[in-house]
Amino acid sequence: MADGRELIYYDRGTPPTGRAVADLRPLDAVAPSSEVRQDPMTGAWVTVAAHRQARTYHPPADECPLCPSREGRLSEIPAGDYQVAVFENRFPSLAGEPGTHPVPPALDDPLHSRGPGIGRCEVVCFTADHDASFADLDEDRARLVLDAWTDRTAELSVLPGVRQVYCFENRGTEIGVTLAHPHGQVYALPFVPPRTAKMIDQAARHRAATGRNLFDDLVAAERASVGSLSTDSLSTDSLSAERPEDSRVVLAGEYWTAFVPFAARWPYEVHLFPNRRVPDFTGLNEDERAEFPRIYLDLLRRFDRLFGDGDRQVRAPYIAAWHQAPAGHEDELALHLELFTVRRTADKLKYLAGTESGMEAFMNDVAPEFAARRLREVGQAGAATPATASRPTPGTTDDTTDEEAQR
Numbered sequence: 001m002a003d004g005r006e007l008i009y010y011d012r013g014t015p016p017t018g019r020a021v022a023d024l025r026p027l028d029a030v031a032p033s034s035e036v037r038q039d040p041m042t043g044a045w046v047t048v049a050a051h052r053q054a055r056t057y058h059p060p061a062d063e064c065p066l067c068p069s070r071e072g073r074l075s076e077i078p079a080g081d082y083q084v085a086v087f088e089n090r091f092p093s094l095a096g097e098p099g100t101h102p103v104p105p106a107l108d109d110p111l112h113s114r115g116p117g118i119g120r121c122e123v124v125c126f127t128a129d130h131d132a133s134f135a136d137l138d139e140d141r142a143r144l145v146l147d148a149w150t151d152r153t154a155e156l157s158v159l160p161g162v163r164q165v166y167c168f169e170n171r172g173t174e175i176g177v178t179l180a181h182p183h184g185q186v187y188a189l190p191f192v193p194p195r196t197a198k199m200i201d202q203a204a205r206h207r208a209a210t211g212r213n214l215f216d217d218l219v220a221a222e223r224a225s226v227g228s229l230s231t232d233s234l235s236t237d238s239l240s241a242e243r244p245e246d247s248r249v250v251l252a253g254e255y256w257t258a259f260v261p262f263a264a265r266w267p268y269e270v271h272l273f274p275n276r277r278v279p280d281f282t283g284l285n286e287d288e289r290a291e292f293p294r295i296y297l298d299l300l301r302r303f304d305r306l307f308g309d310g311d312r313q314v315r316a317p318y319i320a321a322w323h324q325a326p327a328g329h330e331d332e333l334a335l336h337l338e339l340f341t342v343r344r345t346a347d348k349l350k351y352l353a354g355t356e357s358g359m360e361a362f363m364n365d366v367a368p369e370f371a372a373r374r375l376r377e378v379g380q381a382g383a384a385t386p387a388t389a390s391r392p393t394p395g396t397t398d399d400t401t402d403e404e405a406q407r
């Protein structure tokens, strides 16, 4: 790109033309400077990136920086068309050559551990179609995105200083998305983030107590709840024929399993694991890759059918967070997706307020088993109805909460 950033096109089949088109914009190189600081009370790393205040914020559709370039309107992507494109974020939270400034351990000053915010922040454009969503992609394209995630993971995870490669998608203005164009991001992190650090501890505890792997046991237990379900079945009928009330499994494929976690934090939260544990995208075999698009698109489309009434479908805002084993923890940690929405009903959002933001203690208004049932129901086209979408969950309190009052 004009300012020296890297841009990569991924194609399946015949690539669109225009790959060699140069970025002709008069862009100055940005010199991002960020810092990571460790919270001495919790050990969590915080990235301070003040330069990001200047980043593009809700541009009009005709100025979208992720659409292909056209005459008179040059975007981040010089080509006139593309399938999947990945480029370095112009306003990254983390930047610089990983490894050149490793995060120093706390030495003589245990209260103020800090280092430069080195790492990589990349943008993954899923399609050139500005108005599409991931759920609208065909299986071929979803597979191409998987391949792009895999390639980025392979490339970034070996950079010195990178501890974890995190692929994610934020979808919807309710999540805080500032660009409407369908895209995700890849962060090469110079530290192990708090949620992963907790999983490392829990996996070690489980290993010490049982001699087994935590994630193996987790997936096996959820799959066991659907009994003798035929392994290649994705139909909700066969699921509901077994234990409809208490199974949390949403989709059981031959190679992947999606379920609402036992202690779900969000109104609708689904974890998707390959049945065979692998540390990251690079560990998936061809069978697992081949089945992935069908499962993942099905899951996203179920989220899109959760809310709305008849003509007015309210697409669920969501975060799709791909957890991959950090460096040094490949033996115990498992690749998996944590997909969740902040939407509780067609007209209510879950806000993180006093308990969640203040104490990291989640209060979930939707029972996980109910959420799983809903997600199985909406697998049938047209199954979403306002009556079920907003039905109060048995066993929960009145849902006018502090969060509601504060809105």
Ligand SMILES: [Zn+2]
Binding pocket: 064, 065, 066, 067, 129, 130, 181
């Ligand atoms: Zn666009």
